[in-house]
Amino acid sequence: MSSVFCRIPVMANRRKTSRHEGPGGFISSCGAKARAFSRGMEIDGVVVSAGKREAAASTAMGTVRVRGVVPGDRIRIRISHAGVNETWGKAVAIIEPSPERVVERCSAAGACGGCPWQAWELAAQRREKARRLMEALSQAGTVHGTVEEIRGAGDGFGCRNKILLAAGGSAGSLKLGLYVPRTHKLIPAEACPVHAPAGAEAVRGIERVLDGFRIAPWDERRRTGTLRSALVRVAPETGRIGVVLMIREWPLKAGPVIGRRMLGIPGVVSVHASHNPDPGAAFPGTPPRLIAGTRRIEVRVRGTAWLLSPSTFFQTNGAALPLLVDAVGMALPERVGVLADLYAGAGLFALSFARRAEQVVAVEADREAVSDLRASADLNGLRNVRTIEGDAAASLSGLHAPDAVVLDPPRAGIPAPLVKRIAEWRPSRIVYVSCSLDALARDLIRFRNAGFSVLRAMPVDMFPHTPHLETVVSLVPG
Numbered sequence: 049m050s051s052v053f054c055r056i057p058v059m060a061n062r063r064k065t066s067r068h069e070g071p072g073g074f075i076s077s078c079g080a081k082a083r084a085f086s087r088g089m090e091i092d093g094v095v096v097s098a099g100k101r102e103a104a105a106s107t108a109m110g111t112v113r114v115r116g117v118v119p120g121d122r123i124r125i126r127i128s129h130a131g132v133n134e135t136w137g138k139a140v141a142i143i144e145p146s147p148e149r150v151v152e153r154c155s156a157a158g159a160c161g162g163c164p165w166q167a168w169e170l171a172a173q174r175r176e177k178a179r180r181l182m183e184a185l186s187q188a189g190t191v192h193g194t195v196e197e198i199r200g201a202g203d204g205f206g207c208r209n210k211i212l213l214a215a216g217g218s219a220g221s222l223k224l225g226l227y228v229p230r231t232h233k234l235i236p237a238e239a240c241p242v243h244a245p246a247g248a249e250a251v252r253g254i255e256r257v258l259d260g261f262r263i264a265p266w267d268e269r270r271r272t273g274t275l276r277s278a279l280v281r282v283a284p285e286t287g288r289i290g291v292v293l294m295i296r297e298w299p300l301k302a303g304p305v306i307g308r309r310m311l312g313i314p315g316v317v318s319v320h321a322s323h324n325p326d327p328g329a330a331f332p333g334t335p336p337r338l339i340a341g342t343r344r345i346e347v348r349v350r351g352t353a354w355l356l357s358p359s360t361f362f363q364t365n366g367a368a369l370p371l372l373v374d375a376v377g378m379a380l381p382e383r384v385g386v387l388a389d390l391y392a393g394a395g396l397f398a399l400s401f402a403r404r405a406e407q408v409v410a411v412e413a414d415r416e417a418v419s420d421l422r423a424s425a426d427l428n429g430l431r432n433v434r435t436i437e438g439d440a441a442a443s444l445s446g447l448h449a450p451d452a453v454v455l456d457p458p459r460a461g462i463p464a465p466l467v468k469r470i471a472e473w474r475p476s477r478i479v480y481v482s483c484s485l486d487a488l489a490r491d492l493i494r495f496r497n498a499g500f501s502v503l504r505a506m507p508v509d510m511f512p513h514t515p516h517l518e519t520v521v522s523l524v525p526g
């Protein structure tokens with residue numbers, strides 16, 4: 049592994065380096081100076097900030113975007129792209145490591161792109177996320193309430209309970225792994241330290257079963273083979289595992305036998321297959337069809353259970369999930385009349401807090417998720433949960449004003465008409481769960497203009513080693 053995905057060589061021992069000391073200081077790459085960069089040239093620089101994927105390194109000639117480096121690193125950069133507006137480079141050596149640099153756990157760090165902040169110590173990552181959250185809240189002019197410290201679970205490794213793996217290798221020696229971005233080079237799944245250990249173990253079992261049937265991986269260039277990818281989901285607390293095989297030929301020859309063999313892998317209780325004949329796209333295919341085991345897997349968090357179909361959304365960080373549920377619980381009042389959970393998924397919040405409410409109304413667009421939510425409410429003996437299948441903004445016309453609203457939209461946030469609708473209800477509490485600081489800042493401005501202010505913000509590190517942050521914000525009228 050290490051010979052294929054080599055780490056950036058470190059040239060010197062660690063010394064305290066100011067994040068701001070750099071040859072020539074910070075000069076923007078926009079403008080005449082930046083054009084002096086040329087492809088292949090080498091230049092030294094200091095990393096001054098961590099971006100979403102690439103960090104910014106300050107050089108004597110301007111800023112260069114570089115991957116796999118940490119604020120405070122002094123690096124040698126080889127320019128790979130000298131554009132008018134942006135210059136990109138590759139760190140060929142770390143001349144002097146940042147005091148915040150740590151040894152990456154992943155042998156493919158840098159190549160994979162999945163955890164771009166992995167070489168940065170966790171405490172420093174969280175300080176940066178807290179800074180970004182404060183920036184987003186102050187942009188929205190809403191830093192009146194309490195902003196709490198980021199909660200996180202453990203060291204942020206071994207916590208990811210859902211992973212989509214591409215198929216590589218050959219028939220009889222199939223490998224599941226992650227593609228190096230924009231290539232077909234496969235990083236074997238066992239290199240991924242964020243994947244839950246039970247899932248990683250199951251991947252080895254899945255490969256063995258598929259090898260037993262000489263299932264060939266789909267070869268994009270030759271247009272041959274069967275298996276495109278496999279989705280592996282480990283249920284938090286119960287450890288039950290669901291597998292979806294994304295295949296090119298349909299039906300999968302010996303599918304039921306393959307499925308039954310997979311049920312012999314520790315933890316695996318459900319095996320589905322999904323068909324995708326499109327040569328370009330790997331995911332998604334047709335709705336997953338059961339080939340062996342149970343249709344759903346059971347998940348448990350803080351005493352509540354859910355039944356999940358393979359395509360239903362559920363949070364991917366099993367270790368930090370209880371902290372997220374706790375944060376929403378703290379943001380909600382102890383007793384609620386009607387609680388609306390918009391963008392409910394399988395009802396993570398609707399069911400977790402149904403016992404605090406007289407009635408819960410859960411709104412979700414995905415049919416399968418709604419069906420899972422209903423089955424899960426039954427499983428928990430909850431009779432006060434009503435579901436509405438449909439768009440959160442468009443399906444609320446007949447809904448009586450709820451007393452509290454939980455909102456957990458996708459990354460894009462919520463549309464302006466929905467903010468207006470919620471504001472008209474005048475609930476005593478709005479709990480906004482957001483995984484995008486940009487969307488959060490925009491939507492909080494809308495809520496502020498509609499007469500709501502922030503009471504409390506509780507960030508939870510659901511995506512360690514990445515720039516992403518989950519934040520639970522409670523809003524009150526006034």
Ligand SMILES: C[S@@+](CC[C@H](N)C(=O)[O-])C[C@H]1O[C@@H](n2cnc3c(N)ncnc32)[C@H](O)[C@@H]1O
Pocket residue numbers: 361362363390391392393394395396397411412413414417438439440441456457458459
């Ligand atoms: C970030 S997930 C949150 C789900 C749930 N709260 C949880 O934590 O498991 C967002 C959910 O919104 C749903 N969704 C996306 N667009 C929607 C829309 N316009 N109206 C209603 N639900 C939508 C998705 O299917 C997904 O289940």
